[in-house]
Amino acid sequence: MGDKAQGRKILVVAELRGETIHPVTFELLGKSREIVEHTGGEVYSVVFGSSIDKAKASELIHYGADRVFLFKDPVFSVLNPMLYAYNLVKLCREEKPDIILMGATCFGRSLGPRVAAALKTGLTADCIDLRIDENGELIQVRPAFVGNILAHIKTKTKPVMSTVRYRVMKAREKDESRSGLIIEKTAEKLFQDRIRLVGEAVPKRLNITDAEIIVAGGRGLGSAEGFKLLGELASLLGGVVGSSRPPVDDGWIRKEHQVGYSGSIVKPRLYIACGISGSPQHLFGMKDAETIVAINSDPSAPIFRVADYGIVGDLYQVIPLMIKEIKARRSSVG
Numbered sequence: 518m519g520d521k522a523q524g525r526k527i528l529v530v531a532e533l534r535g536e537t538i539h540p541v542t543f544e545l546l547g548k549s550r551e552i553v554e555h556t557g558g559e560v561y562s563v564v565f566g567s568s569i570d571k572a573k574a575s576e577l578i579h580y581g582a583d584r585v586f587l588f589k590d591p592v593f594s595v596l597n598p599m600l601y602a603y604n605l606v607k608l609c610r611e612e613k614p615d616i617i618l619m620g621a622t623c624f625g626r627s628l629g630p631r632v633a634a635a636l637k638t639g640l641t642a643d644c645i646d647l648r649i650d651e652n653g654e655l656i657q658v659r660p661a662f663v664g665n666i667l668a669h670i671k672t673k674t675k676p677v678m679s680t681v682r683y684r685v686m687k688a689r690e691k692d693e694s695r696s697g698l699i700i701e702k703t704a705e706k707l708f709q710d711r712i713r714l715v716g717e718a719v720p721k722r723l724n725i726t727d728a729e730i731i732v733a734g735g736r737g738l739g740s741a742e743g744f745k746l747l748g749e750l751a752s753l754l755g756g757v758v759g760s761s762r763p764p765v766d767d768g769w770i771r772k773e774h775q776v777g778y779s780g781s782i783v784k785p786r787l788y789i790a791c792g793i794s795g796s797p798q799h800l801f802g803m804k805d806a807e808t809i810v811a812i813n814s815d816p817s818a819p820i821f822r823v824a825d826y827g828i829v830g831d832l833y834q835v836i837p838l839m840i841k842e843i844k845a846r847r848s849s850v851g
């Protein structure tokens with residue numbers, strides 16, 4: 518990276534899902550603003566899309582970009598990583614950012630390594646935090662050794678590239694009064710015929726990260742059977758089932774349900790923790806939920822320290838009562 522006094526140029530690679538900008542992009546813009554407030558410099562963003570217009574691209578400015586490079590071309594209707602990478606590498610060679618950030622999503626994971634290889638630089642994947650040291654150097658924080666330690670990584674090669682997990686950083690409030698520059702770019706249309714879209718698969722996987730309501734169970738369930746009860750409550754509330762790590766380790770439920778440090782980070786409106794003690798590793802994944810309800814038979818369980826509502830009791834008595842009450846209220850309304 519250059520001299521601290523020169524400031525930093527950070528490039529956030531925006532991700533589009535259909536017509537919508539994926540929120541991880543706004544989180545990365547928020548973090549980038551925080552960094553340049555410390556080091557000086559500018560936040561750039563780049564977006565590729567077949568139908569994205571200037572109005573949509575200006576959302577990136579409202580969330581923190583000073584400059585947006587807009588590649589609008591029908592070739593970007595197919596997510597062809599070679600084509601995206603080629604254009605991104607070209608842009609990076611022209612603009613010379615010090616730091617390049619993208620989401621640790623399928624998009625970022627597919628694009629990041631290609632771009633890093635072409636720019637002959639390193640890539641720190643799956644970061645959960647980014648900090649600046651006293652010299653203005655970027656420190657990338659990520660779990661290492663199967664999540665047993667948190668590695669603090671400084672990259673020697675430039676630009677510094679990181680992919681960052683969704684929901685670990687805070688987006689800034691949208692500020693429609695922010696102004697910035699939108700620069701339209703012409704796409705190089707290489708490799709177009711290498712990938713052909715034959716249809717879109719509807720993902721069967723659980724998307725716990727975006728769930729608004731999560732009913733999660735822990736070792737206190739005692740067996741895999743307990744998740745059936747949790748599933749009933751979750752479906753009544755229109756939510757999904759989550760889990761702490763022990764039920765996953767014991768094979769009671771699949772890994773994609775796991776919340777926490779080595780699982781998913783969630784920010785639902787409602788998180789009901791059933792038979793979960795509240796270890797730091799679990800709290801890491803759910804502490805930002807809007808409302809936390811804890812059901813635990815041990816009044817001294819640490820989960821009660823973060824809970825908005827705590828129920829001390831046996832979950833096998835409490836949850837059936839909740840289900841009964843919800844059903845009774847629904848039938849009296851309908």
Ligand SMILES: Cc1cc2nc3c(=O)[nH]c(=O)nc-3n(C[C@H](O)[C@H](O)[C@H](O)COP(=O)(O)OP(=O)(O)OC[C@H]3O[C@@H](n4cnc5c(N)ncnc54)[C@H](O)[C@@H]3O)c2cc1C
Pocket residue numbers: 663664665666734735736737738760761762763764775776777778779780781791792793794795796797798799802812813814815818830831832833
């Ligand atoms: C590197 C590393 C990464 C980790 N990553 C994660 C992670 O991503 N997610 C995660 O969750 N953990 C993670 N862990 C594990 C973590 O340290 C804890 O061991 C784990 O969170 C404990 O899960 P638990 O709360 O379900 O179980 P316990 O701590 O055993 O708690 C069970 C709770 O259930 C209560 N209980 C028992 N019976 C009932 C009942 N009938 N009704 C009501 N309450 C009852 C008990 O009072 C107790 O509080 C990680 C650990 C390490 C070392």
